[in-house]
Amino acid sequence: MLARHMQKLLLLFSALLIGVGLLACGGGGGSPGTPGPATPPPATTGSLAVTASGLPAGVNPALRVTGPNNYLQDLTQSQTLANLAPGSYNVSASPVTSGGVTYQPTPASQAATVSAGATASAAVSYASGTLSLGLTQVAANLDNPTFLTAPAGDRRLFVTERPGRVRIVENGSTRDLPYLDIRARVSTDGEGGLLSLAFDPQFARNGYFYVYYTDLQRNIVVERFSAGATPTAANPTSGLVILRIPHPTYQNHFGGQLAFSPDGYLYLATGDGGGAGDPQGNARNLNSLLGKLLRIDVAGATTTQPYTIPAGNPYRDVAGRRPEIWAAGLRNPWRFSFDGSQLYLSDVGQDRREEVNIVAAAQAGLDYGWNLMEGTLCYNAATCDRTGLTLPAFEYDHGTGNANGCSITGGFVYRGRALPELAGRYFYSDFCGGYLKSFFATGNGITEQRDWEIGDIGRVVSFGQDADGELYLLTSGGAIQQIGRRAAQ
Incomplete structure (x- = not known):
């Protein structure tokens, strides 16, 4: 009798433990549920959008971008440069001659600060002018x-x-x-x-x-x-x-x-x-x-x-x-x-x-x-x-x-x-x-x-x-x- 009584108590105790576990998991038939979105790692690079305007169709600007770690890139069109190390970049622009007309850039040189995870910008405007020596x-x-x-x-x-x-x-x-x-x-x-x-x-x-x-x-x-x-x-x-x-x-x-x-x-x-x-x-x-x-x-x-x-x-x-x-x-x-x-x-x-x-x-x-x-x-x-x-x-x-x-x-x-x-x-x-x-x-x-x-x-x-x-x-x-x-x- 005593042994049978102890067996019933053990079964009742096990049932109580299982119930508590189900409550802790929020219930629901044993599914672990859908995990939330993972947190992305922080960005380590940035971008620089360089735009040039004022030139006739078919005439390309003459741009040069320099920056940290001996970075150098020559551009002949507006362009966004990606995967740049954060830091200060210089955008220089040279005059362009086409059809006997010289187009001067403004500004001829400018600085742009690239930050991680962000896009900096630099704009150059060309205008025709007469070169004098x-x-x-x-x-x-x-x-x-x-x-x-x-x-x-x-x-x-x-x-x-x-x-x-x-x-x-x-x-x-x-x-x-x-x-x-x-x-x-x-x-x-x-x-x-x-x-x-x-x-x-x-x-x-x-x-x-x-x-x-x-x-x-x-x-x-x-x-x-x-x-x-x-x-x-x-x-x-x-x-x-x-x-x-x-x-x-x-x-x-x-x-x-x-x-x-x-x-x-x-x-x-x-x-x-x-x-x-x-x-x-x-x-x-x-x-x-x-x-x-x-x-x-x-x-x-x-x-x-x-x-x-x-x-x-x-x-x-x-x-x-x-x-x-x-x-x-x-x-x-x-x-x-x-x-x-x-x-x-x-x-x-x-x-x-x-x-x-x-x-x-x-x-x-x-x-x-x-x-x-x-x-x-x-x-x-x-x-x-x-x-x-x-x-x-x-x-x-x-x-x-x-x-x-x-x-x-x-x-x-x-x-x-x-x-x-x-x-x-x-x-x-x-x-x-x-x-x-x-x-x-x-x-x-x-x-x-x-x-x-x-x-x-x-x-x-x-x-x-x-x-x-x-x-x-x-x-x-x-x-x-x-x-x-x-x-x-």
Whole structure:
């Protein structure tokens, strides 16, 4: 009996426990129920919506976004940038040129703060405006400056002075002591002197640079020097003559430019030997180095073999032809430059025309036509055979009383960052004209010819280009002026 009674009590107690459990679970047949929504993790990144307005259809803005962790993104349309680390971002906008009209952005630069889980915004408005250029003097009282350049990555300006010195201009100040002084071996008779300088593409590694000058016998000389123990002075005893070209009889038309092309070879442009009309017939004579564009390899220069002839030179293996010749038919090429795969070569005319030749840099064996042609005119003849000649892409007539100029000073295609709307425009001047002009060369011809109306600059001897691609003017009065944006009046 007692055992049976205890068994009943245990069953009753178990039933009570089950009931309590059901009440605790809210009842309902044993289902655990539907769980509530999970809490999302907090956001760790944000977004930036960049919008641009005011440009005509088909014209893209030029925007750059920079921010934390070296973030950089260039945009050509309105766009929302996602997954950005929180922090401060800068949105810069560059002017845009289309159809000869320049559109200026407002603001040109702005900051935007990106927060986690939020979208910040930055708006740029473009409006059309006229770009004006001005000049800022960076040096004065130089002794007949003839050329300006700089090695890659160097903020300094290296300037050749005609009597035979290379000067350093840094932060608007010209160092008293020259970088190189070879006045004792330079002649300034006629149009001679120290005329240009080119840094080796491997200058940072090998310290080599090359100068083009006329010596005391009026020969054209290309000589290599080496950097010195300090960055402010070259080694004056390191000279190695690369090439010496006889230039007898006349004291003009020495040419004067040398430059390395993208192919790594050294190019130099020589005058025809002087005298009116090329009386010695040098320019188209392929056995003469005068009146030519030359191409040589100086990478392994030694005293016994200062240069070699690159493969691809058109007369490398042709008997009776100088293998150094790359192109012929030049009168007095006063400045040439490379722009990527293109060569821009200006040639001073005789009495009527000034010209700029624009060709693929890889084109060998061209004949620019002097003294058969002056520009696109037959020289001293009513008709002439133009067969096989390369005629200029651009030319201008002197005009009555040399109203348009008398001696072109060739320049560079602009590739700097300060004036992005001018990318691809070729700048030139004239020794008699005292102006600054430019044009844009396309596959269909010359467009956007413009006189920048700077005023009378003076006798422009040369253009220069620094390591950032910004352009300078050098005048016979000894001044160097940088080309830049003119401040709003």
